[in-house]
Amino acid sequence: MAKLLDKQRYKCALGAMQTVQxxxxxxxxxxxxxxxxxxxxxxxxxxxxxxPNIFPCTSINEKDVVFGxxxxxxxxxxxxxxxxxxxxxxxxxxxxxxxxxxxxxDVVGRYQDEGKPIVYASTAGFKGNNYKGHEQVIDAIVExxxxxxxxxxxxxxxxxxDVPYQDLFWLGNIRELEKxxxxxxxxxxxxxxxxxxxxxxxxxxxxxxxxxxxxxVSLTNVKKMERKFGTPYLHYPTLPIxxxxxxxxxxxxxxxxxxxxxxxxxxxxxxxxxxxxLIERYADMFLETRVMAKQFSxxxxxxxxxxxxxxxxxxxxxxxxxxxxxxxxxxxYREKIAEEFKNLNYGIEAEVSFENDGxxxxxxxxxxxxxxxxxxxxxxxxxEVTNELSGHYLNISWPVQDKVVLDDFYVGYxxxxxxxxxxxxxxxxxxx
Amino acid sequence: MALNLDxxxxxxxxxxxxxxxxxxxxxxxxxxxxxxxxxxGCSRCFSQSSTCLSSCALxxxxxxxxxxxxxxxxxxxxxxxxxxxxxxxxxxxxxGVTNNTVYVGTDMNENDxxxxxxESLREIIIEVNRRYSPKAxxxxxxxxxxxxxxxxxxxxxxxxxxxxxxxxxxxCEGFKSRIxxxxxxxxDHAVLSSIVKPPEKKRNTxxxxxxxxxxxxxxxxxxxxxxxxxxxxxxxxxxxELSHISESLATTxxxxxxxxxxxxxxxxxxxxxxxxxxxxxxxAGFETWLREIGRVTERSEAVEKxxxxxxxxxxxxxxxxxxxxxxxRAVLGMGPGYTFEVSRVLNELGVEVVWALAWHYDKKYENxxxxxSMEYLLENDVDFEASVADQQNYEVMNILHKYQPxxxxxxxxxxxxxxxxxxxxxxYVADEYMIFGYKHTLEFAQAILDxxxxxxxxxxxxxxxxLPYTDWWYxxxxxKFLEEAGK
Numbered sequence: 001m002a003k004l005l006d007k008q009r010y011k012c013a014l015g016a017m018q019t020v021q022x023x024x025x026x027x028x029x030x031x032x033x034x035x036x037x038x039x040x041x042x043x044x045x046x047x048x049x050x051x052p053n054i055f056p057c058t059s060i061n062e063k064d065v066v067f068g069x070x071x072x073x074x075x076x077x078x079x080x081x082x083x084x085x086x087x088x089x090x091x092x093x094x095x096x097x098x099x100x101x102x103x104x105x106d107v108v109g110r111y112q113d114e115g116k117p118i119v120y121a122s123t124a125g126f127k128g129n130n131y132k133g134h135e136q137v138i139d140a141i142v143e144x145x146x147x148x149x150x151x152x153x154x155x156x157x158x159x160x161x162d163v164p165y166q167d168l169f170w171l172g173n174i175r176e177l178e179k180x181x182x183x184x185x186x187x188x189x190x191x192x193x194x195x196x197x198x199x200x201x202x203x204x205x206x207x208x209x210x211x212x213x214x215x216x217v218s219l220t221n222v223k224k225m226e227r228k229f230g231t232p233y234l235h236y237p238t239l240p241i242x243x244x245x246x247x248x249x250x251x252x253x254x255x256x257x258x259x260x261x262x263x264x265x266x267x268x269x270x271x272x273x274x275x276x277x278l279i280e281r282y283a284d285m286f287l288e289t290r291v292m293a294k295q296f297s298x299x300x301x302x303x304x305x306x307x308x309x310x311x312x313x314x315x316x317x318x319x320x321x322x323x324x325x326x327x328x329x330x331x332x333y334r335e336k337i338a339e340e341f342k343n344l345n346y347g348i349e350a351e352v353s354f355e356n357d358g359x360x361x362x363x364x365x366x367x368x369x370x371x372x373x374x375x376x377x378x379x380x381x382x383x384e385v386t387n388e389l390s391g392h393y394l395n396i397s398w399p400v401q402d403k404v405v406l407d408d409f410y411v412g413y414x415x416x417x418x419x420x421x422x423x424x425x426x427x428x429x430x431x432x
Numbered sequence: 433m434a435l436n437l438d439x440x441x442x443x444x445x446x447x448x449x450x451x452x453x454x455x456x457x458x459x460x461x462x463x464x465x466x467x468x469x470x471x472x473g474c475s476r477c478f479s480q481s482s483t484c485l486s487s488c489a490l491x492x493x494x495x496x497x498x499x500x501x502x503x504x505x506x507x508x509x510x511x512x513x514x515x516x517x518x519x520x521x522x523x524x525x526x527x528g529v530t531n532n533t534v535y536v537g538t539d540m541n542e543n544d545x546x547x548x549x550x551e552s553l554r555e556i557i558i559e560v561n562r563r564y565s566p567k568a569x570x571x572x573x574x575x576x577x578x579x580x581x582x583x584x585x586x587x588x589x590x591x592x593x594x595x596x597x598x599x600x601x602x603x604c605e606g607f608k609s610r611i612x613x614x615x616x617x618x619x620d621h622a623v624l625s626s627i628v629k630p631p632e633k634k635r636n637t638x639x640x641x642x643x644x645x646x647x648x649x650x651x652x653x654x655x656x657x658x659x660x661x662x663x664x665x666x667x668x669x670x671x672x673e674l675s676h677i678s679e680s681l682a683t684t685x686x687x688x689x690x691x692x693x694x695x696x697x698x699x700x701x702x703x704x705x706x707x708x709x710x711x712x713x714x715x716a717g718f719e720t721w722l723r724e725i726g727r728v729t730e731r732s733e734a735v736e737k738x739x740x741x742x743x744x745x746x747x748x749x750x751x752x753x754x755x756x757x758x759x760x761r762a763v764l765g766m767g768p769g770y771t772f773e774v775s776r777v778l779n780e781l782g783v784e785v786v787w788a789l790a791w792h793y794d795k796k797y798e799n800x801x802x803x804x805s806m807e808y809l810l811e812n813d814v815d816f817e818a819s820v821a822d823q824q825n826y827e828v829m830n831i832l833h834k835y836q837p838x839x840x841x842x843x844x845x846x847x848x849x850x851x852x853x854x855x856x857x858x859x860y861v862a863d864e865y866m867i868f869g870y871k872h873t874l875e876f877a878q879a880i881l882d883x884x885x886x887x888x889x890x891x892x893x894x895x896x897x898x899l900p901y902t903d904w905w906y907x908x909x910x911x912k913f914l915e916e917a918g919k
Contacts, residue, residue, distance in 0.1 A: 002549035005537035012508030033606035035484020053846040057481035079478035095576040125506030399514035
């Protein structure tokens with residue numbers, strides 16, 4: 001049912017065009033109105049090899065609404081294949097064709113029969129948000145493009161994480177996860193990011209297992225791959241930020257993959273040595289700052305709300321006030337995610353609210369006593385309310401206006417250090 | 433034009449003023465065909481994405497201070513609310529005012545497309561009014577609500593007696609028109625029909641329609657010399673201010689495409705003259721525009737004095753820089769409110785326009801005339817190859833590849849980057865005042881010169897990246913995918 005979306009924090013399912021954009025040399029073809037791509041793109045950092053303003057689009061008009069748009073879809077695909085130099089095409093259908101009943105699958109199917117690298121996903125805006133759209137795209141690839149492989153490659157691990165572009169740090173995070181896996185002797189395979197394209201997609205069915213690093217996004221995808229390809233999956237719900245969680249993460253992955261324990265411990269040891277060398281040098285900053293209360297709130301999707309809460313509690317010794325998960329997490333996952341928020345050091349439990357009404361979130365932040373200047377990590381919407389409370393504010397979730405990220409990341413040991421740098425770069429601007 | 437403020441619906445530009453998005457030929461041919469009524473736009477069997485008219489309509493309305501926009505549709509339609517929130521905050525801060533405008537969505541889902549959601553919408557309107565007490569409320573449709581026939585007019589009529597501020601329905605279905613500028617008309621229509629009141633007294637004010645009022649301080653200064661006060665619309669406007677714009681001496685606009693509907697509407701309904709000259713860009717444009725304001729407001733003497741003073745300062749500098757620009761060849765792509773105006777300024781500066789793309793073309797303005805910018809070029813014997821394409825980047829790239837100009841100028845986000853990947857220096861004419869008056873005409877010339885004289889960024893990048901179009905496409909004629917309309 002329609003509901004008040006006050007200070008909205010996600011896009012619609014067609015926002016999955018950015019999921020496609022994150023695959024190297026893959027391009028979405030939009031069966032939608034003329035302006036959907038522009039609306040759903042973020043205005044900075046979108047001008048890659050392809051950019052939203054050149055995505056082929058049927059640009060549906062009034063006539064197509066009445067007579068259907070399949071003919072236009074057909075010529076758009078036919079000519080996109082001639083004009084655009086891409087390895088992979090993903091047709092995404094928007095609201096209009098889904099309501100008037102265009103058979104997108106039938107049109108795309110004819111090109112698939114000709115052996116063209118093309119799939120389609122139903123991503124009408126009213127079918128869910130871009131987190132769901134992201135899953136739809138991966139589902140389309142698994143369902144329509146890939147076949148089960150008898151040959152499995154030892155040590156090959158598909159990495160699945162949160163939604164590109166919606167996640168400000170998606171590129172850096174993926175690269176850092178790949179790096180960590182490589183260090184413990186595994187062969188990471190991700191389909192998003194630099195040079196991750198069609199060849200990586202083709203390798204998906206050969207993987208030893210799927211590694212899902214997300215509280216809930218893509219859980220349906222890895223389950224489907226388990227059914228279709230017989231690929232087992234490891235679901236690690238917490239984005240590992242900082243030493244405490246990253247070491248735990250490496251041990252869990254190492255054990256699941258059957259990697260020699262000593263090897264994993266050696267990697268962890270080396271990282272932790274350097275990590276605590278840095279922490280030791282800056283411990284005075286953490287302990288002796290006069291301006292930051294111990295309490296914090298995160299307003300973000302489940303991934304960052306959970307990952308950052310664990311980091312700030314388990315690594316930095318801060319205390320969680322209420323946390324807000326704003327990605328409209330499907331109901332069936334909420335209980336399990338809420339449990340994770342209670343699984344913190346010293347029996348600390350964080351209260352979490354699955355809420356995307358900005359008005360209510362801001363009122364709760366205003367009403368809570370943080371016992372000092374609070375630390376609020378959230379979207380751009382939280383800037384003003386944090387200022388009202390004289391708090392420290394960091395823009396880590398969408399919408400982002402306060403930070404430019406090319407390939408920065410918060411995942412892993414290094415990511416934890418980056419997050420500390422960002423938080424204290426804000427805090428040091430005040431003395432008392 | 434025939435203004436009907438009793439209906440919340442606005443005809444599209446295609447239907448009202450014969451606007452088109454597909455044409456390839458020359459400026460003179462385009463004008464000739466417009467004048468004798470033979471111009472028929474083409475459609476395309478292949479196109480790339482462009483812009484939604486709702487972005488234009490709601491981008492305008494959401495810049496008004498302390499109002500509420502309720503965008504009834506799926507979350508993707510109202511996603512512009514995120515950018516609006518940011519823009520409203522930073523634009524208000526720049527002016528030293530506050531803006532508490534709210535832009536919310538309704539997160540319509542699949543059930544709503546089957547059963548409708550008029551009752552939920554009603555509750556949302558009441559709740560937004562309770563939470564924020566806005567000064568006006570605009571309730572807007574989307575493609576999805578439009579197709580299922582959600583009657584937002586009835587919902588708005590129904591809540592009107594519970595809400596004591598102006599509230600109106602705004603019809604923003606993206607499929608309605610390929611011309612996103614129709615959205616500007618939609619926003620003007622909403623303001624005219626729900627906020628503007630009949631005049632009570634005349635004032636010394638000029639309505640100045642623009643986008644982001646960057647030249648506000650200097651325009652206030654210029655107008656002060658003429659004993660006039662500009663009211664900038666709609667960025668940072670208040671509802672109270674807007675309710676009085678019928679009392680102004682005239683309406684003017686930095687971009688004909690943007691202000692046409694409001695200007696003509698105020699003239700037709702309240703007798704406020706609309707300044708219909710070429711735009712105040714470049715020397716000829718600025719002087720022609722200012723003289724017309726002088727004539728309409730009976731301040732010609734003061735205008736001539738101002739022009740004389742300013743000429744003495746700037747003309748020698750502009751003449752000097754022209755020497756350095758001589759012989760450059762340019763391609764440009766902009767909305768029609770700018771393409772033919774900027775072509776004129778480039779011609780004034782001695783830069784040769786080899787191809788001009790307009791993102792759409794209005795055959796006639798609301799008053800039935802050919803756009804003044806075009807008339808001016810033809811009277812001055814300026815002609816060049818021209819096309820109309822709704823930001824079809826593959827056509828732009830084909831043209832740049834064939835003509836290899838010294839310079840590409842564009843006005844829309846995401847467009848200049850493609851030129852530089854082709855190795856062509858590009859100037860992003862983003863700010864609507866970038867070429868305004870003598871001072872900014874000089875700055876514009878300097879910006880061109882600086883872009884041409886240091887090409888490091890584009891050469892470095894162009895050397896390392898591959899363009900996303902096939903060789904096949906570059907071998908085709910640019911009109912390859914154009915078809916006669918209706919085919």
